[in-house]
Amino acid sequence: MRFKLILAFVDDDKTDKLLDAARKAGATGATIINNARGEGVKKSRGIFGLELTSQRDVLLFLVEEHHCRQILEKIAEVGEFDDTPGTGIALQMDVEDALGVKHQIESLSAELKNKI
Template structure:
């Protein structure tokens, strides 16, 4: 079984929405790294030297490759990444090897049997 790593940078108030959507489309788990900071094409505003940017989270999901594109697109739609600038981004990376995922594989096999 092959995997992809979906990386999502998202405003912290949309993290739960991203997690729920990903699970609904077949993700079996995620790691959330809180308090990330990002900068896009427009520099963050400041007031008296204090940053006014919203807090971001990084969501990492190791997903089966046949489900990855569907999960990626569903997360982008749910969080409105393409509709609202600065909301967040998501991308996927090929994973060459993964260990410690045996329990996920057992849950994924029935989901993807028809696709492999």
């Protein structure tokens, strides 16, 4: 079984909504890294010219490659990534090898057998 890693960088107030959407689209779990910081093309400035940054979360999804595009598109849709600048980004990466995912492989294999 081949896996891909989806990384999504989102405002922390959207994390739960994106996790729910990803799960409905086929993700079997996620790892969340809280309190990440990032900046876009232009730095945000607030009162008195001080830098203004919102808290971001990094969501990591290890997914079976056949589910990847569907999950990625659902995350982007729910997160409004293409509609509103600065709401977040998501990307996918190939995973050469993964350990500790035996339970996930068994679950996905059973799901595929039920579809056939």
